[in-house]
Amino acid sequence: MDNIKSYVLQHKDRFINELIELLKIPSVSADTAYCQDVIDTADAVKVSLEKAGCDHVEICETAGYPIVYGEKIIDPSLPTVLVYGHYDVQPPDPIELWTSPPFEPVIKKTEIHPEGAIFARGACDDKGQMYMHVKAFEYMIQSNTLPCNVKFMIEGEEEVGSVNLKTFVENNVEKLKNDVILISDTGMISNQQPSITTGLRGLSYVEVEVTGPNRDLHSGLYGGAVANPINILAKMIASLHDENNHITIPGFYDNVEELSLEERAEMAKAPFNLENYKKALDLNDIYGEKGYVTNERNSIRPTLDVNGIWGGYTGEGAKTVIASKAFAKISMRLVPNQEWEHITKLFTKHFTSLAPAGVTVKVKPHHGGQGYVTPIDSIGYKAANMAYTETFGVPAIPVRSGGSIPIVALFEKELKSKTILMGFGLDSDAIHSPNEHFGIFNYLKGIETIPLFYKYFVELSK
Ligand code: BES
Ligand code: MN
Ligand code: MN
Numbered sequence: 001m002d003n004i005k006s007y008v009l010q011h012k013d014r015f016i017n018e019l020i021e022l023l024k025i026p027s028v029s030a031d032t033a034y035c036q037d038v039i040d041t042a043d044a045v046k047v048s049l050e051k052a053g054c055d056h057v058e059i060c061e062t063a064g065y066p067i068v069y070g071e072k073i074i075d076p077s078l079p080t081v082l083v084y085g086h087y088d089v090q091p092p093d094p095i096e097l098w099t100s101p102p103f104e105p106v107i108k109k110t111e112i113h114p115e116g117a118i119f120a121r122g123a124c125d126d127k128g129q130m131y132m133h134v135k136a137f138e139y140m141i142q143s144n145t146l147p148c149n150v151k152f153m154i155e156g157e158e159e160v161g162s163v164n165l166k167t168f169v170e171n172n173v174e175k176l177k178n179d180v181i182l183i184s185d186t187g188m189i190s191n192q193q194p195s196i197t198t199g200l201r202g203l204s205y206v207e208v209e210v211t212g213p214n215r216d217l218h219s220g221l222y223g224g225a226v227a228n229p230i231n232i233l234a235k236m237i238a239s240l241h242d243e244n245n246h247i248t249i250p251g252f253y254d255n256v257e258e259l260s261l262e263e264r265a266e267m268a269k270a271p272f273n274l275e276n277y278k279k280a281l282d283l284n285d286i287y288g289e290k291g292y293v294t295n296e297r298n299s300i301r302p303t304l305d306v307n308g309i310w311g312g313y314t315g316e317g318a319k320t321v322i323a324s325k326a327f328a329k330i331s332m333r334l335v336p337n338q339e340w341e342h343i344t345k346l347f348t349k350h351f352t353s354l355a356p357a358g359v360t361v362k363v364k365p366h367h368g369g370q371g372y373v374t375p376i377d378s379i380g381y382k383a384a385n386m387a388y389t390e391t392f393g394v395p396a397i398p399v400r401s402g403g404s405i406p407i408v409a410l411f412e413k414e415l416k417s418k419t420i421l422m423g424f425g426l427d428s429d430a431i432h433s434p435n436e437h438f439g440i441f442n443y444l445k446g447i448e449t450i451p452l453f454y455k456y457f458v459e460l461s462k
Contacts, residue, residue, distance in 0.1 A: 004451050007139050008444050015447065016107075016118070016440065018048070019131050022087075023105040023120040027127075029065060029088035029160045038156050041087045042066045045130075045154050052134050053141030054152065062164035065156030069175075072141070073149045079461045080149040081454060082178035082417070083137075084407070085130030085185060086158030089122035090432045097434035112191070112428050113439040123438035125431035129184035129424060130154060132443060136450035145451065147458040151178060158185075161205075161367030162407045169407075169414050180380040180457060181411050184446060186401055186423030191441055193271060194388040196381065197421035199299065199400030200408055202334030202371035204344045208233070208351060209362040210326045216312075217322040227358030229326040230311045236354045236361075237328060240304055244290035247304050247332075249350045255337040259300055267295060270397050280428060298402040303333045329366075333402060340368035369406020372419070379460040380420040387422075387452035391445060422446075422453065 008015070027041035028034040042059055049057045049070035057070040065088065073080075092102035100106045105120035118128065133152070140146035153176065155165050169176060186197040212229040213222070242248050259267075272295055278286065288297040297303075311326035313319040332347065334340055348363040355361040374381065376398050388396040401421075408419045424446040430436045 003143065004139055004448050007143065008448050011135075012444060015135050015444070018135075019118065019123075019128055019443070020105045020120075022048075022127050022131060023118065023122055024103055026092075026103045027088050027122065027156065028091050029157050030091050038065050038088060042068050042154075042156055045087050045134075046070070048131070048134050049152055049154075052138040054137075054150075057152075060168060062157075062168055064160075064164040067156070067165065067168055068152070068154040070152040071150065072137070072146065074146060075149070078148045079179040079458055080151060080177065081457065082151045082153060082176060082181045082415075083133045084181055084183045084411070084419075085133065085152075085154045086126045086156065087130065087154050088156045088159050089125070089127065090159050092121045092434075094434060099435055102434075102436075107440065108437070110428075110437070112426065113437070113441065115439070115441050117429075117437040117439045118443070119435060119437040121436055123436050124425040124429040124442075125436065126158070126185045128438035128443055129446065132184055132424065132446035133182070133450060135447045139447070140451050140454065145455075147454055150454075151176065158405070158407070161369075163367060165407055166410055169410060173414055176415055178415065178417055179461065181408075181415070181417055181419040182380075182422060182450075182453065183405065183408070183419055184422050184424055184450075185405055186403065186421045187425040187427055187429070188423055189271060189397060189399065190426065191439065191445075192392075193394065194392045194396040195270070195399040196376075196384050196388070196396045197401045197423055198376060198381075198398040199336070199373040200371055200421070201299070201302070201402055201404050202336075202338060202340050202369055202409070203404040203406060204332045204334060204340045204347065204368040205329070205366040206331075206344060206347060207329050207364045207366060208327065209364070210236070210355070211324060211360045211362075212358065213322065213324055216324050219320040219322045222322055226322065227356065228322050229359055230323055232356065232359050233309070233311070233326040233328060236351065237306055237309075237330075239354060240351075245288055246290070247302065249304075249346050251346050252302070252343065255339070256302060257300075257336045264296065267300075267400070268293070270295065270399055299400040300335055302335050302338060305331055305333075307331050333404065334371050336371045336373050338371070340370055344368060367406070369404060370409035371404070372408045372412070373400065374418055374420070378418055378420075380418050380457060383453050383456035383460055384420050384422050386456040387449045390452055391449045420453070422449070424449075 054070035102121040312323035
């Protein structure tokens with residue numbers, strides 16, 4: 001396998017240009033204005049899998065955006081790796097904060113990426129990371145070193161909750177049968193210190209609506225005499241955390257997995273520099289739940305955050321008005337053993353009970369999913385660690401991430417196999433933010449590391 005390095009070196013420019021072409025298509029799944037672009041991206045992914053060497057590729061229609069499925073079965077008695085990724089991306093807004101247009105990819109050098117990074121929406125999450133697998137597969141085909149069977153399942157609705165993927169998986173258990181699921185849609189500690197994601201948080205996402213008077217009112221004529229939905233909503237939201245930043249919803253923590261002091265001490269060994277963390281975000285201090293450090297607050301602890309809040313007049317100048325309605329979008333990140341639909345119910349019950357007389361409250365559940373933790377003694381984890389050790393020169397550290405890929409827990413339930421999260425992004429890559437980028441180093445290192453995972457997984461499976 002020594003020549004994966006030279007293959008990458010030789011085809012580097014083409015690999016970058018192909019990714020750039022894919023990034024030019026604005027596959028924003030959340031916004032129907034981009035509908036045709038999302039569909040075009042699925043077609044482009046299909047073509048790339050065919051060119052790379054899949055025997056069979058199809059576009060699987062769903063009630064939403066299609067799933068691209070591809071496979072190369074070399075011998076049914078050999079293990080099968082199922083690669084999952086997503087070709088949809090987050091909306092680019094606020095667009096004015098991008099230093100170059102989000103769908104006109106450019107390579108720029110940064111402090112962390114001195115060899116350059118591709119700036120575009122989806123560069124890291126997840127087109128760049130997904131495409132590493134296509135190119136790693138191309139190499140294994142070209143060099144005749146593919147050691148097992150491969151299946152690809154690339155979806156177009158991850159950023160909007162993978163609602164239709166659930167049905168697809170449930171209806172295609174036999175087709176998707178595999179020995180391990182491989183995903184690159186997470187990050188690692190740094191370009192010097194690889195890590196393997198061993199946990200993902202669950203999610204419950206809701207939208208709330210507080211209604212006061214039946215129309216917007218003059219804030220002088222009515223102010224003080226009727227409930228102002230925006231004031232009330234702010235108060236209700238503020239009461240969802242106590243002075244220790246604990247969440248106040250009754251029953252919220254009931255099933256939360258408590259880690260032992262040993263496990264927490266193990267977690268604390270992962271390199272982390274608080275001063276750099278604050279500096280990277282221009283913060284004068286950190287903030288969070290009492291009794292836990294930053295790396296615990298954003299991984300093993302559940303949270304509640306307002307993602308957006310609106311109502312009333314937000315245009316230029318001042319308008320004296322009491323709005324009829326106020327709204328907020330709220331997400332709760334959950335940890336293992338918290339059941340997301342149960343948490344949604346607890347939230348709804350509590351939030352509704354907070355409403356004073358004078359307003360009415362509606363809670364609309366959006367999507368959600370279960371968290372995930374994976375052991376580090378599985379063949380898959382070991383193979384991934386061996387692969388990283390070989391390409392980075394140091395072993396990977398297991399890290400529980402704060403992000404969510406809800407479909408991972410469903411894969412385990414339906415397909416009965418473990419997922420290995422081999423991420424190559426960095427926190428500073430600004431996924432979901434303006435100026436998202438993916439390091440050229442990371443992209444090429446990913447392509448170099450993935451074939452080694454296949455090699456060691458098959459060896460360890462014997
Ligand atoms: N790739 C991310 C999740 C992620 C990123 C996990 C980095 C760990 C490290 C994924 O595309 C994502 O954004 N997921 C959403 C959830 C989804 C239901 C919209 C999230 O975490 O907000
Ligand atoms: Mn992603
Ligand atoms: Mn994402």
